[in-house]
Every structure is written in structure tokens, then in C-alpha cells.
Amino acid sequence: MLSNLATRDVETLLHPYTHLSNHRRTGPLVLERGEGVHVYDTEGRPYIEGMSGLWCTALGYSNAELVEAARVQMGRLPFTHLFSGRSHDPAIELAETLKELMPVPTAKIFFCSSGSEANDTQVKLAWYYNNALGRPQKKKIIARRKGYHGVTIASASMTGLPANHMDWDLPLPGFLHVSTPHHYRGAEPGESEESYSARLAAELEETILREGPDTVAAFIAEPVMGAGGAILPPKGYFPAIQAVLSRYDVRLIADEVICGFGRLGTWFGAQALDMRPDTISFAKAVTSGYVPLGGISIDPALDEVLIGQSEKLGGFGHGTTYSGHPVACAVAIKAIEIYRRDRVIEGAAEKAPHFQRRLSALADHDIVGEAKGLGLIGGLEIVADKASRRQYEPKAGVAARCVAFAQEEGLIVRFLAGDRVAVCPPLIITPDEIDSLFDRLTRALDRTRDWIR
Numbered sequence: 089m090l091s092n093l094a095t096r097d098v099e100t101l102l103h104p105y106t107h108l109s110n111h112r113r114t115g116p117l118v119l120e121r122g123e124g125v126h127v128y129d130t131e132g133r134p135y136i137e138g139m140s141g142l143w144c145t146a147l148g149y150s151n152a153e154l155v156e157a158a159r160v161q162m163g164r165l166p167f168t169h170l171f172s173g174r175s176h177d178p179a180i181e182l183a184e185t186l187k188e189l190m191p192v193p194t195a196k197i198f199f200c201s202s203g204s205e206a207n208d209t210q211v212k213l214a215w216y217y218n219n220a221l222g223r224p225q226k227k228k229i230i231a232r233r234k235g236y237h238g239v240t241i242a243s244a245s246m247t248g249l250p251a252n253h254m255d256w257d258l259p260l261p262g263f264l265h266v267s268t269p270h271h272y273r274g275a276e277p278g279e280s281e282e283s284y285s286a287r288l289a290a291e292l293e294e295t296i297l298r299e300g301p302d303t304v305a306a307f308i309a310e311p312v313m314g315a316g317g318a319i320l321p322p323k324g325y326f327p328a329i330q331a332v333l334s335r336y337d338v339r340l341i342a343d344e345v346i347c348g349f350g351r352l353g354t355w356f357g358a359q360a361l362d363m364r365p366d367t368i369s370f371a372k373a374v375t376s377g378y379v380p381l382g383g384i385s386i387d388p389a390l391d392e393v394l395i396g397q398s399e400k401l402g403g404f405g406h407g408t409t410y411s412g413h414p415v416a417c418a419v420a421i422k423a424i425e426i427y428r429r430d431r432v433i434e435g436a437a438e439k440a441p442h443f444q445r446r447l448s449a450l451a452d453h454d455i456v457g458e459a460k461g462l463g464l465i466g467g468l469e470i471v472a473d474k475a476s477r478r479q480y481e482p483k484a485g486v487a488a489r490c491v492a493f494a495q496e497e498g499l500i501v502r503f504l505a506g507d508r509v510a511v512c513p514p515l516i517i518t519p520d521e522i523d524s525l526f527d528r529l530t531r532a533l534d535r536t537r538d539w540i541r
């Protein structure tokens with residue numbers, strides 16, 4: 089029997105990424121408040137938020153300074169915009185700060201409100217740039233299967249997951265996908281991580297040559313894949329990929345929507361994985377998820393081209409009402425101030441070995457095939473047979489069941505395609521809370537094993 093709130097939910101809300109017919113039966117988990125790394129449901133039950141919401145609430149749930157930053161900006165100037173040369177000090181200050189932090193040459197910052205919009209902007213700018221340079225054929229975008237870049241039409245075209253393409257008439261023409269860099273699933277028996285990386289780079293090169301290098305504009309990659317399964321690239325992957333991209337003048341877009349702002353123990357994921365992108369997309373933890381904000385870095389060459397295009401075409405024909413929303417910028421300024429002052433990112437790096445030890449120990453569990461991560465993110469894969477790596481039938485819903493058991497144990501984690509379970513707690517998690525998280529996850533795995541066998 090669903091509660092009153094649950095009934096109202098089922099009757100009124102179209103839920104993103106939800107099994108819509110099952111939802112009518114199971115109803116929602118309605119959360120009411122949060123504190124530190126915990127969230128509480130309407131019955132007052134606490135859960136460790138082992139996913140930082142959707143990989144975003146890096147500073148946890150009750151940060152009074154972020155709330156105050158939003159309140160003050162709301163009272164001072166709740167809205168203005170950046171169209172037609174209008175500006176405001178939170179956007180200017182945040183852009184200056186981000187320019188300093190970016191690990192890539194950055195002339196400007198473009199703001200939007202989500203990761204999808206950031207990546208959509210990347211595609212549009214890659215096209216606009218090549219038109220300006222007189223290379224109108226150079227428009228194709230290469231992404232990876234299982235990559236996740238969002239849901240707008242261009243972003244979903246780059247996303248490499250069947251659910252984002254089936255019956256959505258996507259991907260659009262001109263969007264290609266190469267292999268997922270997942271050693272556990274993709275490597276040949278006995279193939280080292282380095283050889284596997286070289287093979288993936290060769291596949292990318294063959295793809296570019298087959299399509300024609302003068303038709304390929306950009307390659308997009310998350311440093312660590314998130315929604316595709318919390319998958320770490322094999323050793324040497326990005327240097328190998330990058331050598332190919334620079335041979336054919338293909339831009340590298342780092343989708344740092346999850347990895348940006350400390351997730352891997354560095355400010356950006358690119359720094360942890362020897363990735364040297366031309367541009368970075370960011371969102372989520374830039375405000376610790378408290379208000380929507382996304383954006384991209386604009387490299388000096390692109391900036392120059394954009395200015396030149398204005399001379400030729402007039403105004404820059406791109407931007408949204410909320411590009412550089414003052415409240416979002418004020419919260420981001422405060423979040424970055426806290427990351428710096430409280431050494432949150434250094435702290436994440438210090439806690440990472442403990443987190444990763446607890447995670448990789450789960451690889452010994454009867455039903456876990458792989459358990460691996462970096463910094464404070466990781467994924468595990470549930471398998472039916474550890475030796476052969478055989479998986480359960482997808483319709484058995486084993487990872488979903490594990491996540492449901494975890495919820496009963498007071499832990500929120502997320503199941504992803506391929507019976508993977510992702511863990512991505514707030515960066516402020518303490519060592520004791522890390523232990524509690526993994527104790528609960530272990531109990532959920534035990535219960536899943538007993539349920540399936």
C-alpha cells in the first residue's frame with residue numbers, strides 16, 4: 089500500500105531514468121532532508137548517500153555556507169544574464185577562478201546549467217569552429233560505447249548506451265562510437281593493460297582513417313566512465329589515444345562532469361589520468377550539486393576564432409537564459425573556496441587508498457567479478473561465475489536487487505547496465521563512514537548471493 093505522498097507521486101510525476109510501469113507498483117523513495125553524508129526519508133530513516141545524489145554533492149548535505157551564499161545572492165540580485173554584454177560580479181569572479189584552476193590553456197569560460205548543455209555546446213562549437221576555419225566537412229564526433237554525456241539530442245548522440253538511443257531516433261548521423269576501454273571485459277586473455285590500450289588506440293586510428301581525418305572534428309571521453317558502469321580506463325589509455333588524435337587534428341573534449349572538482353583526488357580527472365584535452369566540460373560538483381550549473385573551458389585558439397566570427401557574422405548565436413545564473417555562480421564561488429580552504433580535494437586523495445582497499449576487497453566476494461576505482465569513485469560487477477566471468481541474465485535484475493538490499497541496509501548506491509554497482513560518496517566522507525558504507529554494501533552482496541542461489 090503506497091503512502092499518500094507516494095500515491096501523489098505516482099499519479100503526477102514523470103520520473104527521469106525510472107522503470108515507469110514498475111514505479112506504479114513500487115512507488116518512490118521520498119527523501120526529506122540531509123546532513124553530512126546522510127539523507128533521511130519521510131519516516132526519518134537515515135541512509136549513507138553513497139552516490140552523492142547523482143555524483144554531485146561533494147560537500148555533503150548540510151553545508152550552511154553554500155546555503156548562505158545562495159541566500160545572500162538571492163537577496164542582492166536573484167537574476168540577471170550575460171546576453172548582449174550584460175554582466176555581474178559572481179559570473180566574472182567565478183570565470184576568473186575557473187581559468188586559474190583549469191589544467192588546460194583557457195581563455196574564457198562559457199556557462200550553462202547542466203552537463204548535457206555543456207556537452208551540447210561542445211559539439212556546436214566544434215562545428216562552428218571548423219566552419220570558421222573553412223573546413224565544413226570536419227564535423228564528425230567520436231565517443232565511446234558506454235560513455236555518458238547527457239540527454240539533449242547531441243549529448244545523447246555521444247552517449248554510448250542503448251537506452252539513450254533505442255526508439256529515440258538517435259544517434260544523429262555523424263556521431264560514431266568506439267570500444268569501451270574496460271580491461272576486465274574487453275581485453276584478450278593475458279593481454280596487458282598497456283597492450284589493450286594500444287589496441288584501442290589502433291581501433292580509433294582505423295575509425296578516423298576509414299571516415300577520413302578531414303571529416304572528424306572531435307573525440308569526447310570521461311576520464312573515468314560514470315553512468316556506463318564506473319569504469320576505469322586501462323593503463324596508458326589516454327596518452328595512446330591522444331597520440332592518434334593529434335596526428336589527425338581531432339580535438340579532445342574531456343567530459344569532467346563527474347570527475348571535475350576532486351572526485352579522483354585531483355581538481356580534474358585529466359590530471360589523474362595523463363589526459364591533455366583541448367577543452368573541459370564541467371557541472372555537478374562545481375556547486376556541490378546545490379544549484380544547477382555547468383560550463384566549458386574555451387581554449388585560446390577557439391576564443392580567437394569566435395571573436396573573428398562575430399566580426400563576420402554579428403553576435404555569437406548561442407546561450408541560454410540561465411547561462412551564468414548569479415545564484416549558481418555565487419554558490420560555485422563558495423564551493424571552490426571551501427574546496428581550497430578545507431583542503432577537500434587533498435583530503436579525498438588522502439582517504440582514497442582506504443576507500444579503494446575496502447572496494448577492491450569486495451572482489452573476493454562470491455558474486456563479484458571486478459571491484460575497482462580511483463579516488464573516491466568505484467564500480468563493482470556482479471557475475472554468475474567468477475572464473476568464466478559469465479553474467480546473470482539481465483532480466484534477473486541482480487544488481488538492481490543488490491541496490492535494493494543496500495537501501496534496506498541504509499545505503500544508497502546505484503545499479504548500472506551490465507550488473508554493475510557504482511559507489512561515489514561525498515568527498516567529505518570520514519574513514520569511519522567509509523567503513524560503514526562498505527560494511528553495508530558487503531551485507532547487501534551477501535543477501536544478493538543468498539537470494540540468487
Ligand code: PLP
Nearest residue numbers: 202203204236237238314345346
Ligand atoms: N556527462 C557526464 C559524465 C555525466 O555523468 C552526466 C550526468 O550524469 C552528464 C554529462 C549530463 O549531465 P546532466 O544530467 O547535468 O545533463
